Amino acid sequence: AKDDRTKPIAIESERSGTYNDRSKRVEWEGPVLLTQGSLQLRAALLEVEERKDGSHHARALSKGGEPVRFAQALDAPGERLEGQADRIEYDSGNDTVNFVGGALVRRLKGAQLLSELTGATILYNSRTETVQVQAGQSSPHPQGRTRMVMMPRSAAASEAAPAASAVPLKSTPALPPVRR
Amino acid sequence: MNAARPQGTGSGAPLAPLPPLAGRSKPPRGLWVWRLQAWLSHYLPLALLALGALFTAWLARQTPPVGAPTVERAVRTDPDYTMSGFEIHRFWPDGRQQAWLSGETLRHFPHNDTIEVDQLRLRWVDEAGRVMVALAQRGSGPAKGERLRLDGAVQVQRFAADAPEGAAAEWVLNTESLEAWGPEQRLFSRRPTQFQTESLQLQATGFEYQHRTGHVMFQGPNRTELQPRRTR
Numbered sequence A: 001a002k003d004d005r006t007k008p009i010a011i012e013s014e015r016s017g018t019y020n021d022r023s024k025r026v027e028w029e030g031p032v033l034l035t036q037g038s039l040q041l042r043a044a045l046l047e048v049e050e051r052k053d054g055s056h057h058a059r060a061l062s063k064g065g066e067p068v069r070f071a072q073a074l075d076a077p078g079e080r081l082e083g084q085a086d087r088i089e090y091d092s093g094n095d096t097v098n099f100v101g102g103a104l105v106r107r108l109k110g111a112q113l114l115s116e117l118t119g120a121t122i123l124y125n126s127r128t129e130t131v132q133v134q135a136g137q138s139s140p141h142p143q144g145r146t147r148m149v150m151m152p153r154s155a156a157a158s159e160a161a162p163a164a165s166a167v168p169l170k171s172t173p174a175l176p177p178v179r180r
Numbered sequence B: 001m002n003a004a005r006p007q008g009t010g011s012g013a014p015l016a017p018l019p020p021l022a023g024r025s026k027p028p029r030g031l032w033v034w035r036l037q038a039w040l041s042h043y044l045p046l047a048l049l050a051l052g053a054l055f056t057a058w059l060a061r062q063t064p065p066v067g068a069p070t071v072e073r074a075v076r077t078d079p080d081y082t083m084s085g086f087e088i089h090r091f092w093p094d095g096r097q098q099a100w101l102s103g104e105t106l107r108h109f110p111h112n113d114t115i116e117v118d119q120l121r122l123r124w125v126d127e128a129g130r131v132m133v134a135l136a137q138r139g140s141g142p143a144k145g146e147r148l149r150l151d152g153a154v155q156v157q158r159f160a161a162d163a164p165e166g167a168a169a170e171w172v173l174n175t176e177s178l179e180a181w182g183p184e185q186r187l188f189s190r191r192p193t194q195f196q197t198e199s200l201q202l203q204a205t206g207f208e209y210q211h212r213t214g215h216v217m218f219q220g221p222n223r224t225e226l227q228p229r230r231t232r
Helices: A002-006 A155-160 B028-062
Strands: A009-013 A017-020 A025-036 A039-050 A056-061 A068-073 A079-085 A087-091 A096-109 A112-125 A130-134 A147-150 B081-091 B097-109 B114-125 B131-142 B147-159 B171-181 B186-189 B193-196 B200-204 B207-210 B215-218 B222-226
Touching (some): A009 A039, A025 B222, A039 A087, A068 A087, A068 A096, A079 A112, B193 B215
Antiparallel strands (some): A009 B222, A017 A025, A017 B215, A025 A039, A056 A087, A068 A079, A087 A096, A096 A112, A112 A130, A112 A147, B081 B097, B114 B131, B131 B147, B171 B186, B186 B207, B193 B200, B200 B222, B207 B215
16 A cells, blocks of 8 residues: 555564664564565565665565565555565665565455466566566476466456446337438 | 507507607698698699690691691672772773773772672773763673673663764664673673664664674564655
8 A cells, every 4th residue: 555655664573683783784584574554574584774865675585485475455445465476675765566586466355366467576566556577587487488367357246336327218119200 | 439549569568659840830731731832842843844835735736837828818898999970991002092981989899809880881982983882870890891791771872983972873772781791892681672773673582782793683572663764
């Protein structure tokens, strides 16, 4: 959600964390959970670096095959984005989330899948809610291809939609002759 | 009642009693004094000699043998000196000031050569000019100062090397007690710790700081909050 970036970033770690006062970088050993508003990032290792302008660059790494997981609510009510990858980089300066290595991003509404994207790397901009996907060897598909699945709006969803025009139609027994 | 008579020597006629000595009469009480005088004149020298021998034996026993370890006198456990409103300075080999230790009262204990400081303030500058300031209600440790334990509202602040006077610290750490090891340039504590920089606040269950590398390692579980400082 857009207002996530105005919220503080909270990081909780079960094990140790190290702050380097020379590089202003903090590293945590997991399991680590980073939250900022509705944004959530779970990883085995997390590094956060503070930049001069006060923005932060977070780098979440996986360990032992367990991928890094990401979730964030979207502005559309009830919709959210979920994703996973070998490495996820979050930049609070330009609000981008970069999924690197076996990247998978899903857009869901409640439990219903709206679309799914897989590839080598996926770049998601949470400010514009746009997604870019790149092919590459680390894509889970043959020849490193990307793949996008868009779910049709289900029939149930379309009936629920109201009629296009709201004007009630009247029936007339006979139509007046058409004068040429 | 017949008095007991001395026996004769065969002629049967009873013996006449002996005449008194030199004209002194010896009543029974004079006999006892005489005997005492006789006994003293015989045994007094011997008694004096025995007394002298006993005294010499006692004296020999009291005198510690030559070269034997002397008995440690119980060293006092109260402070042998105290200083109030004091300040102690220490310098690097090149003459630059390394440390200022000041406080309300300093007490020195001779039995283990340690010091105790109330309301301690320690300012320390490393070779590169980075400054550390530590405050605590109480400090204690060996008098040489290579180790120091800080207790009670302990706060440590770290300033940049070229920080002007009055500049904000790069980070501030608060805990209940910690150990400071000088030669290793290391601080550590197993007590709950709160650590803060300009944009980060961290709570942990303990920490260890290695000044040479600049690493502050926090024990888990720990929680950190990063303030978003963007205006866009």
